[in-house]
Each structure stands twice: as C-alpha cells, then as structure tokens.
Amino acid sequence: SSTSSTSSTSSTSSSHQLITFFxxxxxxxxxxxxxxxxxxxxxxxxxxxxRIYVNEQGVNAQMSGRGDDGERYARWVESRPGxxxxxxxxxPISSQAHPKLSLRYKPQLVQLEGGTRHLxxxxxxxxxxxLSPERWHAMLENDADNDxxxxxxxxxxxxxxxxxxxxxxxxxxxVQESFRETVETNVDAxxxxxxxxxxxxxxxxxxxxxxxxCDVYSTVLREQGYDNVFTLEGGVQAYFDxxxxxxxxxxxxxxxxxxxxxxxxxxxxxxxxxxxxxPAPAG
Numbered sequence: 447s448s449t450s451s452t453s454s455t456s457s458t459s460s461s462h463q464l465i466t467f468f469x470x471x472x473x474x475x476x477x478x479x480x481x482x483x484x485x486x487x488x489x490x491x492x493x494x495x496x497r498i499y500v501n502e503q504g505v506n507a508q509m510s511g512r513g514d515d516g517e518r519y520a521r522w523v524e525s526r527p528g529x530x531x532x533x534x535x536x537x538p539i540s541s542q543a544h545p546k547l548s549l550r551y552k553p554q555l556v557q558l559e560g561g562t563r564h565l566x567x568x569x570x571x572x573x574x575x576x577l578s579p580e581r582w583h584a585m586l587e588n589d590a591d592n593d594x595x596x597x598x599x600x601x602x603x604x605x606x607x608x609x610x611x612x613x614x615x616x617x618x619x620x621v622q623e624s625f626r627e628t629v630e631t632n633v634d635a636x637x638x639x640x641x642x643x644x645x646x647x648x649x650x651x652x653x654x655x656x657x658x659x660c661d662v663y664s665t666v667l668r669e670q671g672y673d674n675v676f677t678l679e680g681g682v683q684a685y686f687d688x689x690x691x692x693x694x695x696x697x698x699x700x701x702x703x704x705x706x707x708x709x710x711x712x713x714x715x716x717x718x719x720x721x722x723x724x725p726a727p728a729g
Contacts, residue, residue: 460538460539460540461512461513461540461541462510462511462512462513462516462538462539462540462541462542462543463510463511463513463514463515463516463517463536463537463538463539464509464510464516464536464537464538464539464543464705465507465509465510465511465516465517465520465534465535465536465537466507466508466509466534466535466656466683467505467507467520467523467524467532467533467534467535468504468505468506468507468532468555468656468657468658469504469505469523469528469529469531469532470503470504470567470568470661471503471504471505471528471529471568472502472503472528472568473500473501473502473503473504473505473528474502476500476501476502476551477551479500480500480549480550480551482526483498483500483519483523483549484549486519486522487519487547487549490515490518492511492515492516492518492519493511493512493513493515493542494509494510494511494512494515494516494519494547495509495510495511495542495543495544495545495546495547496508496509496510496543496544496547496548496705497509497544497548498547498548498549498550499550499551499552499555500549500550500551500552501551501552501553501554501555502563503555503562503563503567503568504529504555504567504568505523505529505555506555506556506658507520507523508544508705509544509547510539510542510543510544510705511542512542516536517534517536520534520536521534533657533679533680533684535656535680535683535684537710537714539716543705544705555658555662556658556659556662558662558663558666562662565662565665565666565669566665567661567662567665572665572668572669573661573664573665573668573677574650574652574660574661574664574667574668574675574676574677575675575676575677576676576677576678576679577651577676577677577678577679578679579678579679579680579684579685579687579688579689580688582651582653582676582678582679582685583685583688583689583694583696585598585651585676586600586614586615586616586651586696587694587696598648598649598650598651598674598676599640599641599644599648599649599650599651600614600616600617600618600651600653601617601640601641601650601651601652601653602614602617602618602619602620602652602653602654603620603652603653603654603659603660603663604620604654604655604659604702605620606619606620606621607702608655608702611699611700611701611702611709612697612698612699612700612701612702612709613697613698613699614653614682614696614697614698615696615697615698617653618640620640621638621639621640641667641672644672646670646671646672646673647673647674648672648674649674649676650667650672650674650675650676651676651678652664652667652675652676652677652678653677653678653681653682653685654678654681654682655681655682655683655701655702655703656680656681656682656683657677657678657679657680657681657683657684658681660677660678660681661677664677682697682701683701685697686701686710686712686713686714687714689712690711690712690713690714691712691713695712697712700712700717
C-alpha cells in the first residue's frame with residue numbers, strides 16, 4: 447500500500463505528536479536493526495516515548511514525541527530498506543502519551559496463541575485482502591440493504607473491553623477478552639465463536655484499531671481454509687480519517703486506544719476533550 451501520513455485533528459498549540467505505525471518485512475538481523483534505531487534516536491537527541499518493537503518480521507510502534515521528534519523518527523524508519531510504504535498515523539497532543547521509551551527486540555509484534563513466527567505475515571498474498579475505508583464503508587452499506595443471510599461476517603478482532611467503548615454497527619462483541627485467544631475462541635462452537643459453522647467461502651470482514659492485528663490474524667484464517675477474508679486497511683483510525691466527521695459514519699461511540707488518551711472520538715480528539723468520560727484502564 448502507498449505511504450499515508452494522517453493527522454485527524456489540526457492544532458497549532460500542540461507541543462507533541464502521537465504516532466503509530468507498523469510494517470511487515472523480512473529483517474535479517476533484527477538486533478542490529480534495533481541498535482540502528484537506538485543510535486538514530488540518541489544521535490539526534492529525539493525525545494520519544496512509547497513501545498517500539500522490532501523482530502524478524504518487521505516493526506510495530508505506538509509512540510509519542512516532543513515537537514516533531516516522533517515524526518522525524520517515523521520518516522527515518524520509512525526510509526530504510528524494506529520499510530517503505532508504511533502508513534504513519536499522526537495526532538497532535540499536548541504532552542507525552544507514554545511514560546517511557548521501550549525500543550527493543552520482541553519475539554512477537556502482537557501477542558497471539560502459538561506465536562506468529564510460523565505465520566507468513568510478511569507475504570501480502572497470504573494475508574486478507576485490504577479494503578480502503580471507502581470500499582469498506584460501501585460494503586457495510588450494501589450489507590444493510592441486502593439479504594442479511596448473505597451478508598459477510600463482520601469480525602471485531604480486538605479485546606472485549608475495546609468493543610465496549612465503541613464498534614462498527616452490527617459487529618458482535620468479541621467472545622474473547624484478549625486478542626491472543628482468538629485462534630481458539632473464534633471457531634469454538636460451544637463458546638459462541640463468531641466463525642463456528644461459517645462456510646470456508648463466506649466473506650469475512652475483519653477490523654481492529656490500526657490494522658496490525660487484522661493482518662496477522664488474517665493469515666491464520668487463510669491457513670484454516672477461509673478463502674474470502676477482507677481487512678480494513680489502516681484499521682479504524684483510517685476509517686475515522688475518512689468518515690469520522692460525516693453523518694453517515696457507521697461507527698458507534700468512541701475508539702479505545704492504548705495510550706494516555708484511553709479513548710478517541712470519531713473526529714480524532716481525546717474523549718476527555720470532547721466532554722466524554724474516558725474508559726477505565728483495562729486491568
């Protein structure tokens with residue numbers, strides 16, 4: 447996919463930026479890659495905080511930075527071989543959104559039962575078909591107008607408490623409280639798993655906050671024999687950029703996020719700024 451940098455709110459008074467990005471790519475020496483990242487941050491005296499994980503399958507970052515320090519770092523990562531074309535989401539904020547910087551090697555970029563090393567997540571052809579927010583929106587609208595029995599399965603692959611804060615209209619609450627359990631719970635007939643009894647050729651539309659959990663889990667579904675798997679490219683954050691301020695937005699309530707904001711509104715503001723009650727941090 448092409449490079450896309452987004453800022454859901456415009457603010458001239460914001461002193462910091464909150465930034466998220468991920469990229470699946472083969473990294474031959476991830477420990478050397480981590481050192482290169484640390485050297486860049488230290489040499490340029492960048493004040494960034496958050497979680498930045500690197501391994502043999504790529505990078506996953508949820509971070510904040512003073513001024514444009516975070517964006518400088520993200521653009522540098524994007525310029526490195528194999529990392530071009532990643533989507534960088536940028537939101538202006540008034541202070542650091544994370545308490546410290548953890549930039550390190552991590553065996554899994556996201557936590558999943560059985561690990562992710564054996565999954566072909568660096569091969570786009572083995573993942574789900576990415577849908578732009580516009581195509582995703584059109585498919586959901588069409589589903590509302592057509593035969594419900596023929597509608598795709600709308601699969602929320604986040605945690606249960608994230609769904610409680612907000613979700614796409616028509617999406618059922620995840621049966622798991624933690625995303626890492628999805629491999630077992632989604633196909634579990636006794637526990638009411640959303641894929642229990644679903645035909646292998648049935649269309650499945652899956653979404654998550656920024657897109658990484660969907661991409662990873664879509665490889666699991668493909669390996670389980672599901673042929674018609676779609677993902678929301680850029681996740682709900684990208685959908686908010688395109689539809690958050692529109693009356694026909696198909697998202698209900700707010701979006702849980704894993705930083706000091708706790709939740710963001712459809713137009714990209716922290717829920718506390720919008721006068722709403724932020725959710726209690728998940729235990």
